[in-house]
Amino acid sequence: MKLWLRRLHLVLALISGLFITCLSVTGALLVYAKDIQILSQPDKWQVSSQDEVLPLSRLMSAVERETGQPFAMLMPETDPQLAWQGKLANDEHVSVNPYTGDVVYRYDYNTTIYGFTMALHRWLLYEDGEKGKPLRNWVSISALVLIFELLLGFYLWVKPKNRLKRLVIKRRAKLRILMYQLHTVLGVYLLVPLLLIAFTGMAFNWKKPTQQVVETITFSEVETRPVPARLTASESLLPAAIDIAYDRATTIFPDARLFRIYFPLKAGEHIGFRMQNPGESHAYSWVWAHPVTGQETGRYDASSANVATQVWNFKYKFHTGDFAGPVVQFLWFFVALLPAFFTGSGIWFWYKRHYK
Secondary structure (H helix, E strand, C coil): CHHHHHHHHHHHHHHHHHHHHHHHHHHHHHHHHHHHHHHHHHHHEEEECCCCCCCCHHHHHHHHHCCCCCCEEEECCCCCCEEEEEECCCCCEEEEEECCCCCEHHHCCHHHHHHHHHHHHHHHHCCHHHHHEECCCHHHHHHHHHHHHHHHHHHHHHCHHHHCCHCCCCCCHHHHHHHHHHHHHHHHHHHHHHHHHHHHHHCCCCHHHHHHHHHHHHHCCCCCCCCCCCCCCCCCCCHHHHHHHHHHHHHHHCEEEEEEECCCCCCCCCEEEEEEEECCCCEEEEECCCCCCCCCCEEEEHHCHHHHHHHHHHHHHHHHHHCCCHHHHHHHHHHHHHHHHHHHHHHHHHHHHHCC
């Protein structure tokens, strides 16, 4: 039985090893991809800080004059030396100076360091106009195989006797023995975070089944975020309305951090402010406003959601390691590389055993 399990452990590594290694390396890079992007190209992502940013209406008008396209989304930054990032109606992205309204950089999101790494990590770069991103399912399957491999490896360790004595690393041992000890010890000690990182990665694509797992564990249901009904008015967005709407949103949630602003591009759509209230792991609270009057049309405070919703919303921050400072972030960088190490070392053990 043990022999067959070892063979299954190896066969799964051989079949999905390349994809798991790709997910592992790109996942580790994503921990610091934005920092690398800013440091390597500061002229495209950084600006000289000034006293006050422009009102949103003036910023919108300046960008639209320069690009000929209205905003679809705008992401303000808390760091005063970082340019704000925006998405235009034609799907082009821009890096904007919030103090002057100048467009610092126009780009295709997937050609940036962060965007390319993200696209490779989540859907292997392949996009089909009609089918969307079909390889996202294969990425999720690879994550599921990784979970099975981790559990199978743990079983192979825990089944024999003297399991605790095998949780040691002898630095003076031969290379093959040392690698085997690292393979075992790291897999056992870091089993739980690896399982949860793989599970949260699947949750971005396979939402319903993973959400059901969360609901089963927490004995409650994940709340469905309310969405305001479409407006009957057909007027387009008025520049003055965005300033009124922004003031209203910051009054409703005065202690929240503004994460993104979504602009209406079609008749009946609202202005959407996505915000992070105190007590939230990520920005899941919303305020919606009328595009003509700027008055509130709806709100949602995610900080008061039930346990299942809070756990479900925590998946993004946990998956990226961005929830407890730089030490945890560095630990996540290391943990993210482990699947590549396990795959490579496992195949190496097999090769050394059969081709001495």
